[in-house]
Amino acid sequence: MFVNSKWLILATVVGLYLPVAIDATVLHIAVPTLSKVLYANSSQLLWIIDIYPLLMTGLILVMGALGDKIGYRRLMLIGGSIFGVASIMAAYSTTAHFLIFSRAILALGASMIMPATLSCLRHTFVDEKERNFALGMWVMAGGAGAAFGPLVGGFLLEHFYWGSVFLINIPILLLVLFFIFSYIPKQQIIKEKKINIFDSSMLIISILLLIFSLKSGLNDLNAKYMIIALCGLILGIIFIKRQKQSNHPLFDIKLFTHQSVKYGFIISTVAMIALVGFELLVSQKLQYVYQLSPLKAGLSILPFMIAISVGGVISTPLLNMFGVKKVAVLSLILSSVSMYLLSIVNFQTQYLLSCIYMILLGLSILCAFLAATSAILSGAPLSQASSAGAIEAMSYELGTGLGVTFFGLMASFFYTRNVNFDQFFSIDQINVAERSIGETYQMISHLPDDSAKIIVVESAHSAFILAHSSVLVFSSLILLSLAIFISIFWKEDV
Template sequence: MKTVKWGSLAIACLAQLLLAIDLTVLHLALPSLVTDLAPTATQQLWIGDMYGFALAGLLITMGNLGDRIGRKKLLLIGAVAFGAASALTAYAPNTELLIAARALLGVAGATIMPSTLSIIRNVFTDPAERTMAVGIWSGMGAAGFALGPIVGGLLLNHFWWGSVFLVNLPVMALVLVGGILVLPESRNPNPGRIDALSVLLSVAGVMAVVYALKTGVIDGFAGTVAVAAVGGMVVLALFAWRQVRLAEPLVDVRLFRHRAFSGAVGANLFAIFGMISLSLIIAQFLQLVLGWTPLQAGLASLPGGMAGMVGGVLAGRLVSWWGRNAVVALGLLLSAVSFLAYSRADLGTTFLSLLPAMLVGGIGIGFTFAVTNDTILASVPKERAGAAAAISETAFELGGSLGIAVLGSILSGAYRDNLRLPAGIPAQELPYVTDSLGGAVTVAASLPPEVAGPVTAAARTAFVEALQVTALATAGMLLVLSALALYTLRGVPKVIPEDVLAQAHS
């Protein structure tokens, strides 16, 4: 039995690690991909975002499908599909096929993500062991998020852009073979039928909201983006209304009436909100202010990711001492402290001076994700583990999109407000300079030296000041969330036994 449990955890963690790497590995491949395929600016956005759109939109459906047909079966199907889609993506001969292959990757990823977490929920029946296992799983996600740029950088130093997708094939082969040999099958014995209208509403609503959040940062929240945002929220409201009236809903929205469940989902959503902010800020600071290469910047993110893994592993032990609300509140507090440290960064800041904040923030995020994910899973009977895992993963995706939209807008707005440009910039180049630090550095490279130097200096100064504002805003949000976690998760048992769940859902 121990072999099955820990073997299942190893397979789930391997799949989680690869999916987390795949979320960030494309960023480094885009420049060479653009050179080879020459996509338009709009197509570049779709290449970057199509995976996330398909993934976010289908998580709820796939989590429920796993509960019905079997989590092992769905995970194995997803592993085969993910490997095939990775090969299609790597060898896509044109932009249109590349975008379609990225969509298939998202569909396959949506079958794998909730399956891994729901398998852990069903294999680890001892509550204390389950908390530890979920912590390890969460830590692998944090490690993969940090490893993505490193893996991409190492591959792109020696191979073409498609190599960042081909690396998925041997890993998914291991997941497939290990899953066949080790994973036990589990499913809901009385699943009921899947409501087709609910599936359509959930996919349409989530995809519309994610599209609006991601696109609004670049195009502004007007026109098509505003229609998508409002329409998506209306569709999600209709989805929630329908779930209350179904005997077998895709999502039991009544769960959100319970403080423990809604508090854990909310903390999850806003914790990734802060993590995306950190990635957004630090990557640009290291590359465009300190002048590091993408690979160097990727390596620099590794300590934070490893700290997140350590935090995830330690969280279970801390819960047994202090309780769930205290550990989540501590994790969010540590994250807030790290952002307060980032808010003191200036042009003279070095990587070594940022390292303590990275480590503290990583441990804090590890604490938070481990406990919130476990609380979400423990709030439902194991027969509905896939649906609960899908809610957790959807909150992750929405939080990431929300972080980019809100904090990206704060960063861009503060950059423009603090930008003091010298004379001599051609009028046609001015919009690029005022849009972002990256645009300013690119334009400066084509200007005469007597103008290029002051432009770069002004842009870097404005960016650092914008970084300080964004970091302070993030720290404030996390401090408020830390206090809310103490309240919303208070009274939740350190160990949540199955009989409590049976009573709660009877």
């Protein structure tokens, strides 16, 4: 017998979404650990983190269509089960390559969960104000999960086997799947709904080719990477054209003709890039530069996590009072200001100020997320709720993947240009040591004496601090530019 309680449904949906959000960032704090335990190089480390959101970006679209076909309840049950199995696989990975594979399976399950949960909320909460509250809880779970990922990871890494960062998903999923099976009503199957696997694969390949060419081409400017990037771009263009011409597209491209959907997608993507990029770099800075343990590094950014957690409660009344456009523009401006302030603060000697700036960033970014989510879902017809949910979820995962990629590449770019290890390493060793601070630490064991190690470490710390500051300033300018762009061109208030 089903219990028709939308608040119980909301709690179930949030509970299912939470592990998906945590897994997006739980490994950010584990970069040094994975490097040692699995002997992962810098490229493998980036793919371990990035394969999850990047695959989800392409898979979410076809899963949104699948949700329209079989119903969000079935999709949540299937997705949750796959996510649980993949969590066990990831926890017991013995090589970097198997962990990458396991994270890909995690992405498959998560890509089912995200559009299904949003579709469930869209169907359950018909009243706009109630829906905004429910979306606030969903966004808060996503933001808090992503924000608390490093703290959860840091605690588990310090006290347990590293694979426990994935095993904690299992009890949560078992409980949530029971509630989905028992209390969420079934939906009617839409047999005529077509599932376009080919176009989804095309989108995934396009994204992976572009990201691969970016990551590899930065360190080795080579014609083959330009060709790979061009192939990815061409596939992306073909994908868009096929969506316009298809009778059964993965999602209705015409949804982007609605200003609320188009600008909501842009805001959500850019905001997630900023959140994930900041978190990834600050976690490395706290461990490498300030020599904090994973747990202490996670605790150091606790104010940011708390701000993300309570932001949904604060932003919901603001959204109902002022509307999505005003909330989005103000949130982006405040995020820009806080990013700049974080670029100049010293986390070690000015920790109180850094806490204030992190709180400001967490609150403003979360408000931007909620405004974007409300704009996308409210701008789409109810009949296309799953497709709209897929677009929103895709923006999150695309932003996560791009955040890791662009922040990682920019940090590497600035780091490489501010270190000089010519007198300490051979040419082959220099090519490795100057790529990132993590690889500098890996090469320190090759140095002959302690005095050389001290000089290299101090140089690495100075270079990473400068790189970190430069990336945050650049991010601040991007957020401010987006705020200005939105205020000028978004003519429609939702």
